[in-house]
Amino acid sequence: GAVVSQHPSWVICKSGTSVKIECRSLDFQATTMFWYRQFPKQSLMLMATSNEGSKATYEQGVEKDKFLINHASLTLSTLTVTSAHPEDSSFYICSASPSLTGRGSYEQYFGPGTRLTVT
């Protein structure tokens, strides 16, 4: 099946620094990728939709200036957590779909997640 990778798998950073997380679709092209965050023992919450070649669409309540998303190519999207604070500590997961149009009933393939700890 389709494979999505994330890098790094875990990262520890100090308050005030920025952290970049990469999401790559390894064997398919994805015009659309999604970023989620998950707190311990909770569900996934969609943060934003990343569109190749255009600005990301953020969900209500997600600060676009804090969570910078860049979808530079059809196989790579990055999430940068700027000026990180301890409350940003979470599990960040990306997903991608091999759909060309971005519509329709296609399953998404999820990355393994990145655990961010801000000290």
Added chain:
Amino acid sequence: SQQGEEDPQALSIQEGENATMNCSYKTSINNLQWYRQNSGRGLVHLILIRSNEREKHSGRLRVTLDTSKKSSSLLITASRAADTASYFCATDAGFQKLVFGTGTRLLVSP
């Protein structure tokens, strides 16, 4: 919140028993999907059922969908210890944006 609800929140069974998880959602959907997540890991897609389908099978998995009640169930038959994980339903209301349920933590004891 648009998030779906799942019950039970936690389920503990013995190997060989069946496990049933339920999911309720709030809006009209194109499809509903079930995912499994092992602790601290990414999600694994289990099964997708479209809004015009009522039941779907995949191996030991059986999913039902009742759009009139806005609910779905996932049945895992003859469970194994390796089935221990969290299970999430996710609804796709369009443009592939998934809204996840609250999840059911399943523990299967040998």
